[in-house]
Amino acid sequence: MERRGWLSGRLSGLYERLLEREITETPSHVAVIQDGNRRYADARGQDHSAGHRAGAETTERLLKWCEELGIAEVTLYAFSTENFDRPADERTALFDLLTEKLREFADADRIHDSEVRIRGIGQRDQLPDRVREAIAYAEEQTREYDRLQLNIALAYGGRAELLGAAREIGARVADGELDPGSIDSQTIDAALPDGPTRDVDLIVRTGGDERTSNFLPWQANGNEAAVYFCAPYWPEFRKIDFMRGLRTYATRERSWRRSRARRARALLSTLPGEHPDARRILARFRSALPGEERTSTVGDPDGSGEVAD
16 A cells, blocks of 8 residues: 555555646736535535645645746635625635635745735625735735736626626726727726736636636636636645646647647748848747748748748
């Protein structure tokens, strides 16, 4: 039995190193839907608060992995607007745990040594006073840091966030402050409440469900974000599972870069004129093309491999 455990650990270590070699691109911003705490507890005959507490331990491990891998921003879906429909005793226990963990994180040496900045996003006015006070405390204690940004989504709902932005923009148009023809993505960004500082590159969801549950719909990088669904409940989530998600992102990123280069090359080969934007895109993403395609690039008559801007 002991030898079997040793062998399993050895194989896991080898697989982890294999995954590390396969990850050629690392996302800047990972958003995580931490699903399965309650089902984890049910499977063990425990109350749901035990599952949430086990999930909080996984969150601490996740922050360590992100620091090791150089990920700059993490957003955790800790409590959605739909979670207010849960039984009152479960909500109370969860709010108690959130309050405890926010204050614990804010005072932890590992948070300060790693220069993690904690921010709460969502409709705070819907949360109990103790949770709001804990968020404010964590933000104040870590506001000078910028190595790793940790956003904790509480009372968060993406559609409600977009609806609020649409109402604000509509009111500005009605008051004559804003020309409808000038509305663009920057207008919407400005109307949204403070949230993540970067577009989301990768969304990870545990627990087996394959849906993003109203999480950061605007910030998911114009549908360019990669999505990784996995079976383990959040308390069971391992570094290997996380790295599989990063591999999904790396594969998606390589495919996206190759597609951009091929579209730019096709534009240059089929349409007359200089098309400086297409040349610039091709120069930027040309390395993503397979070798034979790279050496047959339009606009590279001398075979040097260089494409003029």
